[in-house]
Amino acid sequence: MSSIISVANLSKTYGSGFKALKNVNLDIKRGEIFALLGPNGAGKTTLISIICGIANPSQGKVLVGGEDIQTSYRKARSLIGLVPQELHTDAFESVWATVSFSRGLFGKPKNPEHIEKVLKDLSLWDKKDNKIITLSGGMKRRVMIAKALSHEPQILFLDEPTAGVDVELRKGMWEVVRGLQQSGVTIILTTHYIEEAEEMADRIGVINKGEIVLIEDKTTLMQKLGKKRLTLHLQGKIASLPESLRHYELELCDSGATLVYDYDTKGERTGITSLLGDLRAAGIRFNDLDTTQSSLEDIFVDLVRTS
Amino acid sequence: MNHRAIRAIYLFEMARTWRTLLQSIVSPVVSTSLYFVVFGAAIGSRISQVEGVSYGTFIVPGLIMLSVLTQSIANASFGIYFPKFTGTIYEILSAPISYFEIVLGYVGAAATKSIILGLIILATAGLFVPLHIQHPVWMLAFLVLTAVTFSLFGFIIGIWADGFEKLQMIPMLVVTPLTFLGGSFYSIDMLPPTWRTVALLNPVVYLISGFRWSFYEIADVSMAVSIGMTLAFLVICLVVIWWIFRTGYRLKN
Numbered sequence: 001m002s003s004i005i006s007v008a009n010l011s012k013t014y015g016s017g018f019k020a021l022k023n024v025n026l027d028i029k030r031g032e033i034f035a036l037l038g039p040n041g042a043g044k045t046t047l048i049s050i051i052c053g054i055a056n057p058s059q060g061k062v063l064v065g066g067e068d069i070q071t072s073y074r075k076a077r078s079l080i081g082l083v084p085q086e087l088h089t090d091a092f093e094s095v096w097a098t099v100s101f102s103r104g105l106f107g108k109p110k111n112p113e114h115i116e117k118v119l120k121d122l123s124l125w126d127k128k129d130n131k132i133i134t135l136s137g138g139m140k141r142r143v144m145i146a147k148a149l150s151h152e153p154q155i156l157f158l159d160e161p162t163a164g165v166d167v168e169l170r171k172g173m174w175e176v177v178r179g180l181q182q183s184g185v186t187i188i189l190t191t192h193y194i195e196e197a198e199e200m201a202d203r204i205g206v207i208n209k210g211e212i213v214l215i216e217d218k219t220t221l222m223q224k225l226g227k228k229r230l231t232l233h234l235q236g237k238i239a240s241l242p243e244s245l246r247h248y249e250l251e252l253c254d255s256g257a258t259l260v261y262d263y264d265t266k267g268e269r270t271g272i273t274s275l276l277g278d279l280r281a282a283g284i285r286f287n288d289l290d291t292t293q294s295s296l297e298d299i300f301v302d303l304v305r306t307s
Numbered sequence: 308m309n310h311r312a313i314r315a316i317y318l319f320e321m322a323r324t325w326r327t328l329l330q331s332i333v334s335p336v337v338s339t340s341l342y343f344v345v346f347g348a349a350i351g352s353r354i355s356q357v358e359g360v361s362y363g364t365f366i367v368p369g370l371i372m373l374s375v376l377t378q379s380i381a382n383a384s385f386g387i388y389f390p391k392f393t394g395t396i397y398e399i400l401s402a403p404i405s406y407f408e409i410v411l412g413y414v415g416a417a418a419t420k421s422i423i424l425g426l427i428i429l430a431t432a433g434l435f436v437p438l439h440i441q442h443p444v445w446m447l448a449f450l451v452l453t454a455v456t457f458s459l460f461g462f463i464i465g466i467w468a469d470g471f472e473k474l475q476m477i478p479m480l481v482v483t484p485l486t487f488l489g490g491s492f493y494s495i496d497m498l499p500p501t502w503r504t505v506a507l508l509n510p511v512v513y514l515i516s517g518f519r520w521s522f523y524e525i526a527d528v529s530m531a532v533s534i535g536m537t538l539a540f541l542v543i544c545l546v547v548i549w550w551i552f553r554t555g556y557r558l559k560n
Binding site: 014053078080084102 | 309311312314315316318319322326393394395397398399400401402403404405555559560
């Protein structure tokens, strides 16, 4: 898959001396959903702002659709739709007027059919004549998305798209984003909700303290870094572990009714086979077992802590 | 040239004018009418003619300039400050539009409003005093030049301001006094010699003088100097705006 965005050696130092980005390299593949994760102040919004033209880079180069964002900014920016984190709206404009304004701003000829489709897709059609000030927070968020989609962008940036949005609406938005991906739009989203990245993304990038810590396919990442937990439900409670099982670092839970064993799927040996053999030898029997994989959230917290 | 973007910004700004019609058009017209009542009828009737023109007629160009200057600054500064304040500026900065086109949209709309307002005030003045415009083309040229120049100045103030107080500060503390002291209501020849010299440091004097000349062929300074000074201010504003966009001053981090 070819890159639609290519970020090379990008750095950003603010006037205060704060280094928001440190030599960032990143390639976004055409047609993918890329989730950028990071704690507050990690540099997510700065990175998006630079790519979209809102902030100036201190160093480095960004190509969007093969066009340099500085020397060929018209072509580069016309490919991008941006939904910023904050709800910035013209309070006294109607939904229809503000979305049409965005299309004009991007140099596209009037196309009421397209605006109608966007508003209908986002369940805003019946609000098209309402002033934005009268809309709820969730609706305003969707107006922002409609504005970003008004000029038929190939790339959509969603900076914390579901922050402050209720669960039902969030799921509705995921549907919209999936639909956009199917229509060929590349989507880059930043989020605090790990669940969102886990649900939506094809690839995941983790940024911390201005540095890209990791970029990986979501499934590979979860397999590669995911620890698994084996829980054994014992036939009878035991008071303590026999000496022969000490080196497995097992945890005895539920007053001795379950045994928990954490293992690394990356490791050459998981130790499960020998553990089960040693349990049998020690006379400990179980009537059920289950394994669980650590969530992306666990992986993320681990990464941020160690980087 | 992204002419659709210029049109979008221009129409957006003009739409704001129609939405705030009372504040944008009616209010300046009412206040100007009051000037005519107070200075033209009440006080003016006790003042003899100024350079061969009745006092009420004499103050018409100055009054139009007073409104055009202040409204150009107010319109343009608010036009660009408001998106900064609400955050919607992100859309302008991320659109495929050049700085020149942004300025053209905002300043074009602000200047259009001021010109419309100037013409409405001119028509209003016609209801109070007899008017005769000797050089209508020059009159329009001066009106357009002043509206554009001071809209550019307003645009700079709007970018510079980081709060509503600053947005009001320059118009209230600098522009209004300069306009009142710029010969709106008198010929600077009426001033004592020292004050006359001081008055010549006021750029507004040249605008009003040139504008009044286009009406009655009465001027405090020569027409060439008036045009030269206005153009010089226009160029200064353009250079400052060029610098703002080149550096991203108060627009981009």
